[in-house]
Amino acid sequence: MAKKHVLIIGAGSAIAQGLVKELLALPVSTNITLVSRDLSSYNLVTSPDLSKIVVTDYQQATIEKTVSTLKLENSSQSSGITFSEIFICHGLLHNKVISPEKRIEDFCPEVFLDVIKVNALIPLLWIKALTPLFSSKSKCKLVVFSARVGSIEDNQLGGWYSYRASKAALNMMLKNVAIEFSRRAKNIKVIVFHPGTTDTGLSKPFQKNVPAGKLFTTEFVAKQLLQITEDQAFDQRPSFLDWQGETIKW
Numbered sequence: 001m002a003k004k005h006v007l008i009i010g011a012g013s014a015i016a017q018g019l020v021k022e023l024l025a026l027p028v029s030t031n032i033t034l035v036s037r038d039l040s041s042y043n044l045v046t047s048p049d050l051s052k053i054v055v056t057d058y059q060q061a062t063i064e065k066t067v068s069t070l071k072l073e074n075s076s077q078s079s080g081i082t083f084s085e086i087f088i089c090h091g092l093l094h095n096k097v098i099s100p101e102k103r104i105e106d107f108c109p110e111v112f113l114d115v116i117k118v119n120a121l122i123p124l125l126w127i128k129a130l131t132p133l134f135s136s137k138s139k140c141k142l143v144v145f146s147a148r149v150g151s152i153e154d155n156q157l158g159g160w161y162s163y164r165a166s167k168a169a170l171n172m173m174l175k176n177v178a179i180e181f182s183r184r185a186k187n188i189k190v191i192v193f194h195p196g197t198t199d200t201g202l203s204k205p206f207q208k209n210v211p212a213g214k215l216f217t218t219e220f221v222a223k224q225l226l227q228i229t230e231d232q233a234f235d236q237r238p239s240f241l242d243w244q245g246e247t248i249k250w
């Protein structure tokens, strides 16, 4: 059996780091390619199964160039790109200058554009660049990190205008992608994933109201995600799933 090859984009993510730990611990060895602006958190992780690609930014041209590097590395495979799983992990909720809006007066056009760029635009640019490499024969689970707060039906609390809207936009585009793939790349399964509140820098400022037992470790979420990914069928439909593998309404 050919060795599995997994691609992790936005691998600086704390949850992505958990994924890598779990993948390296699997009994079946798996090639893992990491793409990030900063892979220093992997300095101590050495494995012949790990390839690291550091990018300067996520402009369309950089993304296309990175994908052509991946294509070259895979050029011995005539059946196209050989990743069995691709994880796209980008997400921005806050940083030194951005915090999620509590009320409409907090809404700022520049912040909205920054947040939607990271949460919706960059993941779609990756999928756009990768799509020509998917042949009808390639079987791949395409997992994109979203969030339950991107569900329009689930929205009971309001707030977080930019983050919610950007994840809702991401979800809509992933639904589109899955519809298009059902016609032209039937063996690509699109999984839209909500990890639950996970103990990372992204959730740090918002952890105090999380109920006991509901703040997950990256290891737990990574284990869940690998199992959920494995369990999904190639059914030409997008799945919006939480950390338990339960369906979230769009």
Ligand SMILES: NC(=O)c1ccc[n+]([C@@H]2O[C@H](COP(=O)([O-])OP(=O)(O)OC[C@H]3O[C@@H](n4cnc5c(N)ncnc54)[C@H](OP(=O)(O)O)[C@@H]3O)[C@@H](O)[C@H]2O)c1
Pocket (backbone or CB within 6 Å): 009, 010, 011, 012, 013, 014, 015, 016, 035, 036, 037, 038, 058, 089, 090, 091, 092, 118, 122, 145, 146, 147, 148, 194, 195, 196, 197, 198, 199, 200, 201, 202, 203
């Ligand atoms: N943690 C949670 O509680 C939680 C809950 C719900 C959903 N999520 C989602 O899960 C995913 C991973 O979250 P995490 O907690 O692991 O986050 P994290 O540790 O803060 O990682 C941030 C991720 O976003 C990318 N990123 C950040 N700023 C960026 C920018 N300006 N331009 C491009 N990329 C940028 C990083 O890419 P680099 O590798 O290049 O740095 C990295 O992949 C995100 O999509 C997040 O929205 C997390």
